[in-house]
Amino acid sequence: MDIVKKGTISGESDNTIYNMTFDEYINYIIGNPELLKSPIIIDDSKLLIGFNSDNIRQFLPSFYRKLG
Secondary structure, three states: OOOEOOOOOOOOOHHHHHOOOHHHHHHHHHHOHHHEOOOEEEOOOOEEEOOOHHHHHHHOOHHHHHHO
């Protein structure tokens, strides 16, 4: 599961991106948050990146899931 949108790092050569250290890449993402997929939803045991209406239901309490 990718957290960064595909094809969104324009203006940077592949070599520049792939040669970044982890910390450099994190700082690059912090400076360019539009590169991240949204939403990013986290709870105690689950993680969802990007919008998927079926998967997003797992974050709703079971009471609400039964209504829909």
